[in-house]
Every structure is written in structure tokens, then in C-alpha cells.
Amino acid sequence: MKRGILATLFALVFALSATAQKHVFVEAESFGERGGWKTDQQSFDVMGSSYLLAHGMGNPVGDAVTTVKFPKTGTYRLWVRTKDWAPFPKGPGEFAVYLDGKPLSKTFGVSGEAGWRWYDGGDVTVSHKDMELRLKDLTGFDGRVDAILFTRKKGFVPPNEKADLDAFRKKMLGDLAKPKSAGNYDLVVVGGGVSGMCAAISGARKGLKVALVQNRPVLGGNNSSEIRVHLMGSINYQNKYPEVLGKIVNEIDNGDPGNGHVDGKRYGDNRKLKLVEGEENITLFLNMHAFGVEMKNGKIASVLGRDIETNQTYRFSGTYFSDCTGDGTIGYLAGAEYRIGRESKAQTGESMAPEKKDDFLLGMSNLWVSTKKSEKSAFPETPWALQFTDEYYIDAHKADWQWETGFTNLHQIDDVEEIRDHNLRAIYGNWSFLKNKKGDKYAYHALDWVSYVGGKRESRRLIGDHVLNQMDLQDDVQFEDGMVTATWTIDLHFPDKKNSKYFPGQEFMSATEHIRVAPYDIPYRCLYSKNIDNLFMAGRNISTTHIAFGSTRVMRTCGMMGEVVGIAAYLAKKHDTDPRGVYKQHLEEFKRILKGESLAK
Structure with missing residues (x-):
């Protein structure tokens, strides 16, 4: 690299x-x-x-x-x-x-x-x-x-x-605001989470010249030491293409330390970095926030990024682009069709959809953990934070996925700072209560880590040639371009009822009901934009309904999406076509690659 x-x-x-x-x-x-x-x-x-x-x-x-x-x-x-x-x-x-x-x-x-x-x-x-x-x-x-x-x-x-x-x-x-050239690439991948890493590595191993643009100092996204969410979803269970798909995810996987482990090294930042550094066809840009696109003839010609420390602006030119930002940022800036929130039952025909379309989204988490020390410690009163009482408080020494904010009253992109800050007010307020009112239990505990980088779940979903829905998941629909085998339940969070009772409109705890589905295949047509001709996507911002997203969003599944995108970009370059052209004209060759067969066949 x-x-x-x-x-x-x-x-x-x-x-x-x-x-x-x-x-x-x-x-x-x-x-x-x-x-x-x-x-x-x-x-x-x-x-x-x-x-x-x-x-x-x-x-x-x-x-x-x-x-x-x-x-x-x-x-x-x-x-x-x-x-x-x-x-x-x-x-x-x-x-x-x-x-x-x-x-x-x-x-x-x-x-x-x-x-x-x-x-x-x-x-x-x-x-x-x-x-x-x-x-x-x-x-x-x-x-x-x-x-x-x-x-x-x-x-x-x-x-x-x-x-x-x-x-x-x-x-x-x-x-500093005038863009400098960062080079011209076959594939520009924006977003260095699991899906983006897999897309970049997959494309690079097929010989593509790849730029991987990540706006944090570490790789891994939600699976990094900054956020500390474990990988979920299976890559082995009824995998349609086990010879190829999931191999890169396995290389990234540093084991399962659970959510919010006190030891950030357990999430394998260095492992991920060395893996990318080992790819000679990848140029890595850490601390680079993509904030703009330049268009030409309905296609993305380049992405503009700014170093989040030096403030120098750069231009990343390319033939193909993959939006692995989670927020669908590149697609949004390029004018790609997208959805945000829940579709109505009439729009999708899904039994789990609400009667009316709304802005409800899964929220964002900031995990935290405390540990027991050899000496007692104090924590200040926090009148500016959320206030807890003996009637309601969270009796825990660490957080898990349930600590979640931003379902309906806050926008996951426009209000991201407020969402994070609300999580912090809940964490500090509850911890202050535990330390000052429940000192017999927590006197020797001290906060070891609180994430200031939010772990997002849902925001924009970019629309492709197929929009995966609830029926696709539950009715065993067989797609000719079905590639990524997904195994996670339909896992849609909502505010915890007790939390809503005590903090109405300010919820920070969630609940869920797991709707089990048999393993199903995500079509390749969900992994490229319907109206931006050279835009792929992988991760939680792919083409699904809100209901289907509840299952596709977990990181091992997202990583396999990235692997597919890297191969698709290789085929697009090989045949001088666009992502849709790969589906329409070269699908059989695509399948042979996924089966691990020789390209000469």
C-alpha cells in the first residue's frame, strides 16, 4: 500500500x-x-x-x-x-x-x-x-x-x-481551500469501515488502482477502537459463494470482544491498518473527510476531501466510486436517489411497515465502560446532564447496544452532534447518580472509556435497480444476481418503554424484537445507484427498505457487500462498462469469479 x-x-x-x-x-x-x-x-x-x-x-x-x-x-x-x-x-x-x-x-x-x-x-x-x-x-x-x-x-x-x-x-x-490533486484512480472508495475496507481490498487484489478515503485516524468504522461494536452476521452459514465471499472479512475480523470492551486493542485497529498497508494497489487517506463531488455528464468525476487536521483540500479523480460512508454522503452530494425514514405499507406492501411514511430511524450509540479499581474514586455532580432518581436509573458498569438516541426527534445527519451530546448527558448523568447515590456498589469503579465518536445505524439509503424488501427476505425469493448471503434477523430498534416513561422525547435506551428469517441473498442490483452511472455502494446505505435494512445492516454482511463491489468494479473496467452493464452483460462471468473458477472459462 x-x-x-x-x-x-x-x-x-x-x-x-x-x-x-x-x-x-x-x-x-x-x-x-x-x-x-x-x-x-x-x-x-x-x-x-x-x-x-x-x-x-x-x-x-x-x-x-x-x-x-x-x-x-x-x-x-x-x-x-x-x-x-x-x-x-x-x-x-x-x-x-x-x-x-x-x-x-x-x-x-x-x-x-x-x-x-x-x-x-x-x-x-x-x-x-x-x-x-x-x-x-x-x-x-x-x-x-x-x-x-x-x-x-x-x-x-x-x-x-x-x-x-x-x-x-x-x-x-x-x-488550503484550493483542491490539490490526490491522483486518479480506477476506484475511489469513500468510507473506511468494514464495507469500505473490503471493497478497496477486493478491487485492489483484482488489479485496480484504488484510493481508500477515511475521515478518522483509524480504520474499521463501528468495529474500531473508537466505537467498539463487535462484528455480527455469519459468513459461513449457507453462503452461496463460500469459495470467495467472506475471505476478506475473515482477514479483518479480530475476534469477538463484544460491545464496548475496555481494551480498545481487542478491535484490531493495527491488524486492519497492516492489512490495507499490505496492498500495493491501495493508497490510503486517513483523516480525510469527503465533503463534495464534481460531476461530468451525469457521472462522478471526482470527490473533494479535506484533511480534518491540516485543512488542506484534495481532489480524488476516478472512473468508479463506492459510497461506503454509511450516510450515503457521496450519493447524496451527486444527486443519487435515496430514501430516509420508514416507507408506508402502501408504498412497499410490507406487513411490518407503518400505515404512513415517517422519519423514524434507528438511533446512534456512544458506548462506555467502567472498571473496578483498587481505590475509591469520586465523580462530580452533573446538574447539566440528565437527572436520575431511585425510581429510575441504569444499574450497569458498562453500556451495550441498548444505549441509543435519535429515533424521531433528531436527524441522524443534521443533528449528529446533538445526538452524541444527548448520549453523553445520559452517560454522565447516570454515572454521577451511581457514584454519588449508589456509592456502596460503585465506590471503587471509575470510567475507563466513553466513546465520543457515535456508532450510527441508519440514515440515508441509496436507491439501486432493486430495492430489497421484507418479502424478499421472508419468501425465499431467488434472484439471478443474488450474491451476498445474509443471516441476521430483521432487527429494528425502538425506544424502550420504561425509558420513554421517564424521559419522554429524550429517550436514550432502546429495545428490539428479532424477526427471524432464513438465510437469503442480497442482489447485486442493490449495490449500485439507479441514477448515478458510476456509483457503487456497500454497507448500511445500500438499496433496501427500512424493514429490510434491519437485517442487512450488520458488519460481516456489509463486508461481503464490499467484496462484491470490488469484483464488480474490476469487471466494469475490464469491459469498459458501468455497474449496470456488469449486471446486464457480464453476470455469468461475475458468477464464475464468485465460484472461484478460472476467468478463462
């Missing part, structure tokens, strides 16, 4: 800042030393940027430090873009800003106002052109910083409205 050109770009001794005539703009995520602060890109599509997060589980994290280069000395007005993430009446995310070792006269993150905005830090004296800028977390409870602006323009107030802010940010970033 050739490591992406981004690998060396972050070896900087000062933050990348863009200077206009009277402004010096510093993106927080570009700090030279981030200390204990985490780079969070989950809201990039809403905010237009990543940001730094002080995620210390109640313990202040190490300082983020950088050197800012000023064009002139003198007096500047300093502005900080941040938010009070839990204003009840004010939240816990307080932090201080230091300039050359001197703190500003006010702190930030506890305004009592909801939403991201610029806050006035007052006048500061810049005595020399290189000055140290420092962010000091004061609580460990998820304070956050988007950007810092120094301005000499009298009376200037930086914009808060998104369109104006986007334009301002682009201007301030200057050359």
Missing part, C-alpha cells in the same frame, strides 16, 4: 493559519500540538469544519498549543468560535485561552446559550510576530473549539450564518 500524501503534512511546529489583510484565522484542529484534545469531524457536513473536543470524562485534558504567525504587531480583537453544549443553565465545557502564557480575562464554553457562535475575547496585544496560543481545558467535560480569529479591522464581527461563515472560512483558508 502507498500511504497517502497527507501522512507527512501534519508534522508542523505551528498551526496552519490563513492571513487576510487584517485577519489572522486559526482552525483549532490545526494546532501543532493538540495535547489531550480530540479532533472531531462528525458535524463537518453541518458546520463546514472539524473542531477540537476536550473529552476527558470529567478529568481536564492536556493543553492544545500552537504558534501563531502574525503579519504585524499591535492590538488585535480576539474572537473564539465555540458553544455551550449543555446549557442547563450553563454547561460543563469551560476552557481558557492563553496568549504567550497570559490568560484572557474571560473563559469560554459556559455562556448558557445554545448553538455554535463567535464569542468576543476582547483586545489582546501582539508584541511579536510569533506568539504561543494555548487552549486550557478546565473540566474534562467536552468543551469544544472550532476556530480563533485575531482581527485588526475595527468593529468587525465574524459571521455566524452558515453561508456567510462558509465563505469567510474559505477566504481565510486561502490556498
